[in-house]
Amino acid sequence: GEVVWTEVQLSRMPTDSGKYVIAIITSLTKHKESRRRVKFLTRAIRHDLRNHLQIIDGIVDILSMEGVDDQRTDRLQNSVDHLLRLCDRLNDLRQVSTDTPRTPTNIGDIAVNVVEPYREEYPGVDWDIDHTDIQVMANRALEIAIDELVDNAVRHNPHDELEISIIVAEDPAENQAHVRIVDTGHPVPSTEVDPITCEYDPEPLSHGEGTGLWLVQSIVTALFGRLSVPENSAERTVFEICLPRAPASTES
Numbered sequence: 001g002e003v004v005w006t007e008v009q010l011s012r013m014p015t016d017s018g019k020y021v022i023a024i025i026t027s028l029t030k031h032k033e034s035r036r037r038v039k040f041l042t043r044a045i046r047h048d049l050r051n052h053l054q055i056i057d058g059i060v061d062i063l064s065m066e067g068v069d070d071q072r073t074d075r076l077q078n079s080v081d082h083l084l085r086l087c088d089r090l091n092d093l094r095q096v097s098t099d100t101p102r103t104p105t106n107i108g109d110i111a112v113n114v115v116e117p118y119r120e121e122y123p124g125v126d127w128d129i130d131h132t133d134i135q136v137m138a139n140r141a142l143e144i145a146i147d148e149l150v151d152n153a154v155r156h157n158p159h160d161e162l163e164i165s166i167i168v169a170e171d172p173a174e175n176q177a178h179v180r181i182v183d184t185g186h187p188v189p190s191t192e193v194d195p196i197t198c199e200y201d202p203e204p205l206s207h208g209e210g211t212g213l214w215l216v217q218s219i220v221t222a223l224f225g226r227l228s229v230p231e232n233s234a235e236r237t238v239f240e241i242c243l244p245r246a247p248a249s250t251e252s
Contacts, residue, residue, distance in 0.1 A: 050087045056080050086211070100139040102223065104246040107142070107177050108133045108168045114147045115166055124159045131168035134177040135246040138223055142243075145219040148212050149181040149239050157185025170245070179241040187232045188213075196227055216241075 005028040013020045057080045063073055108131035119127045136142070146166075153164050167180040196217055216239075220227045225243035232238070 050084065053080055053084050053087070057084070100141065102137040102139050104135045105138040105142065106133055107136050107138070107179060107243070110138075110143050111146060111166050111168050111179060114143060114150055118150055118154060122154055122159060124162075125154065126161075126163040128163070128165040129167075130165070132170060134168065134170050136177050136223075136243045137246050138243070141219045142223060145216045145241065146179060146181070148216050149241075152188075152212060152239075153181060153183035153185065153237070156188070157183060171242075174242075175245050177243050177245055179243075181239045182236055184236050186237075187234060188229075188237055193229050193232055196229055 007026045007028050009024040009026075011022045011024075013022050056076075060073055060077050060080065064077075111129060111131050115127065115129050118125075150164070150166065161184070163182075163184040165180070165182040167178075167182065169178050169180075170176075171178055192213055195214055217227045220241055220243070223243055225241060228240050228242070230238045230240055
């Protein structure tokens, strides 16, 4: 026989003539098959594609060491780096979609843990972190979101006179925690900011970099928060994450 996945919802319906039960039966077969295909494709991209890209990445490194260093190898390296990063984002998105339980989390500690490796790797950048201890209900996805915003500021700006600030503050009136990532580099292109400010999914065929910001927005939304871009000018760019504070009973 054929296996058919269904969802059955039962509701009591008392009437003057007696008690009845209303049943709503929904077929989930197509949904199950779709999920299986998505899981397979995601696994294939994460493992097979990444493995082949790492081989190409190694060959490019060898060519560079042998003195074959021109615009063609630079373009190839940039393309490989972009695809490897896309694989990482797929893995991050998979973690976001697993409905990991949220627990009381010190968002100030997360910001410090994210920034420290960047501070060591990029000493030429003027780093500043101002944080306070605030508990929010979150999971590891929050660290991924903050890391993506910091990484975005580092990768897309020249490091000469670049200043990056991470500010964690409390808004008692709204009972929220705010995280601001501020940089003095170039403004972010509208093709990447518009999906956030206008609330639509980025079009991967028109540009690829905006998927990182879309991932951040997906994470923050899943944590019942809000991602905004208060400023995006030649002077500075500001990304802000707002999250509700953890209930007082859960805070240590």
